[in-house]
Each structure stands twice: as structure tokens, then as C-alpha cells.
Amino acid sequence: MSDQNDxxxxxxxxxxxxxxxxxxxxxxxxxxxxxxEGFQWGGQLMITxxxxxxxxxxxxxxxxxxxxxxxxxxxxxxxxxxxxxVTKVDFSERPFRVWVGDDEYSARAVIVATGASxxxxxxxxxxxxxxxxxxxxxTCDGAFFREKEVYVVGGGDSxxxxxLFLTKFASRVHLVHRRDxxxxxxxxxxxxxxxxxxxxxxxxxxxxIVGDVxxxxxxxxxxxxxxxxxxxxxxxxxxxxHDPNTSLVVDQLDHDAAxxxxxKPGTTETNVPGIFAAGDVQDHTYRQAITAAGSGCMSxxxxxxxxxxxxxxxxxxxxxxxPEAAEV
Ligand code: NAP
Numbered sequence: 001m002s003d004q005n006d007x008x009x010x011x012x013x014x015x016x017x018x019x020x021x022x023x024x025x026x027x028x029x030x031x032x033x034x035x036x037e038g039f040q041w042g043g044q045l046m047i048t049x050x051x052x053x054x055x056x057x058x059x060x061x062x063x064x065x066x067x068x069x070x071x072x073x074x075x076x077x078x079x080x081x082x083x084x085x086v087t088k089v090d091f092s093e094r095p096f097r098v099w100v101g102d103d104e105y106s107a108r109a110v111i112v113a114t115g116a117s118x119x120x121x122x123x124x125x126x127x128x129x130x131x132x133x134x135x136x137x138x139t140c141d142g143a144f145f146r147e148k149e150v151y152v153v154g155g156g157d158s159x160x161x162x163x164l165f166l167t168k169f170a171s172r173v174h175l176v177h178r179r180d181x182x183x184x185x186x187x188x189x190x191x192x193x194x195x196x197x198x199x200x201x202x203x204x205x206x207x208x209i210v211g212d213v214x215x216x217x218x219x220x221x222x223x224x225x226x227x228x229x230x231x232x233x234x235x236x237x238x239x240x241x242h243d244p245n246t247s248l249v250v251d252q253l254d255h256d257a258a259x260x261x262x263x264k265p266g267t268t269e270t271n272v273p274g275i276f277a278a279g280d281v282q283d284h285t286y287r288q289a290i291t292a293a294g295s296g297c298m299s300x301x302x303x304x305x306x307x308x309x310x311x312x313x314x315x316x317x318x319x320x321x322x323p324e325a326a327e328v
Pocket of ligand 1: 155158
């Protein structure tokens, strides 16, 4: 087992479905991966309640339980974990270097699987009330709003999931959306329409969150007429999408205008050979646990092939040449 000063085969940055799946495959390929999983490991699924659409869990599963399962499975085959945040990386030289505070780790290949984080509205009063009535996580904070009046902002599946979850606690849930059409899937919209505690405020945005210490009201603006009005409110849940967690690597790896890492189509290879990207950090389209896990698997296979071809790692039975190079 390697210690901190050794050059490892593989470091995986991130402990969500992509990172743990990469670790599982890499560990089974004898790459002894070091997973720097983040202080808050588990990623976005740790703040999700029921996951009903991950194949294999026929009766659904709680997000945190699923992440524990992923982690245990990766651990079973020898993955090592550091439960802390990476603070710096240097991908300009080989071996690649990764820091956690003052501790430096190096590896011949790195998989970046740092995921994405919830987006905020960006208004001043939101930051003022953050954690005091303004949240991006109904699963975490919903129970504080028993018999209260809450607003959820957004028109995608996240907003509907949050709104439906909040109906378990709140006296009334209003979903505010800036258009009159939803991005959310039909099944979620149907469920919301059938829920008596939930209603929609369409063509509207939150302009200001009003209140001294706690949230007391919201100033809304109609996006068609520009009319503004105030409504009483005890809480606001912001569910308007996510941004990729790329601040660590943004000046070292190619990314698109929104910050998502760019991978070579059909692979998880970034513009730096030996650095791979998996999961939501490189996927603004699908962003599902299952697709993140799938690309985590791909990244481990890509890293294994890279290490075998370029770095001379013996590889395993799993290591096969890329289809284009194979005689098929
Ligand atoms: P999303 O689909 O990108 O939806 C974001 C919503 O927020 C959109 O309706 C958008 O409005 C609105 N929005 C964005 N910026 C805004 C702003 N500044 N002010 C007001 N509204 C704003 O994001 P998501 O809901 O987080 O879903 C992301 C992915 O995860 C999707 O693929 C979704 O299917 C998936 N997901 C699935 C489940 C599930 O299956 N159980 C649960 C959660 C998420 P516009 O529509 O006008 O752009």
C-alpha cells in the first residue's frame, strides 16, 4: 500500500456516483486508487431523499444510503479515501500533483469527478437570509418549515421534487417559475398538479427577500408585465439548476463557457493526456446518478488503458485496446 510520498497510479478527485464508480473499477484493476472524496463526500445525492430511478433499487433508496453503498463497494476492492477537499492541483508536469492543504499527493493519472453545485438567484437579500429561511435543500431544511408558507423557485425536476417534498411539512407551497412552461418531466408536473397543498406562480421571479432576521415576505415581479407585488413567506427554496465545480482546474483544463470540462467525444479524456473527467463536472445535459456512474466507469477504463499504454502499468484482463485500434 502506498504512502503519501509515493507516486500513485491514480488519484480520483470527488466522492459522488462518478468518483466512487471510477474507484470501484480502478480498484478492481489493481490501480489502488486514492479517492480524495471531499469533506462532504457523497455529492448531491446526500441532499436527495428518495431515488426512484436508479436501476437495481426496485423499491427506491434514500440518496445518502445509496452513496454509502457506492463507497463501501469501492472500499471493498481496496480504494483508499481522504475525506477532505483538494485545495490545489498542478497538471502541467508529470507526475500530476494534487494538494489537500499542505499535504501533497502525486499520480500518473487523475480523474476529476468534482460534480456540480446548486445555483443561487444572485440577489443580495438571498445571501443575507441564507441558512435563515433561504435554502437550496428541502431534504436538509424542510422540517424547519412545519405549518409554514414556503416558496420554491424553478421550473425543472429539482424544483418540483423540492416542492413536493415540502408539502409534507409546509402548510402551503408555491412554486414560482419565470415562464409558463416547465422543464420538469410530465410525471412530476402531474404529481404537483394533483397535490392540494401546491400551487404555481407563473411568469414570475423573486426580486427581493424581505425580512430583518427571518424571512417575512417576498417581492415578486411578473416577467411579462413587470408588475411587482409582495407576498407573505416563511421560507424560500432555490432550485434553479447547478454549476460545475471546476474552480480548481478551470485554468488548467479546457472547459465550455459555463465552466463544464470538455472531454473528447465518446471518451472521458480531457485536453491533458492522463487527466480524465467524469460525472456532472463534464455533463450539462443528462446529470443523472446513473449517467454519472456510467461516465465514472468509462473514466476508470480510459485511465487504465492510458496507464497501460503510456505509463507501462501491466493492466488487467479488462484492459483492451480502443475499438478503433482493435482488429474487428
Ligand atoms: P434544470 O432542469 O436546468 O431547471 C432549472 C430551472 O430553473 C429551469 O426551469 C429554469 O428556467 C429555472 N431557472 C434557471 N435560472 C433561473 C433564475 N436565475 N431565476 C429563475 N429561474 C431560473 O435544473 P434541475 O431542475 O436542477 O434539473 C437538472 C437535471 O437533473 C435535469 O436533467 C433533471 O431532469 C434532473 N433531475 C431529475 C430528478 C428526478 O428525476 N427525480 C430530480 C432532480 C433533477 P427556464 O426553464 O426558463 O430555463
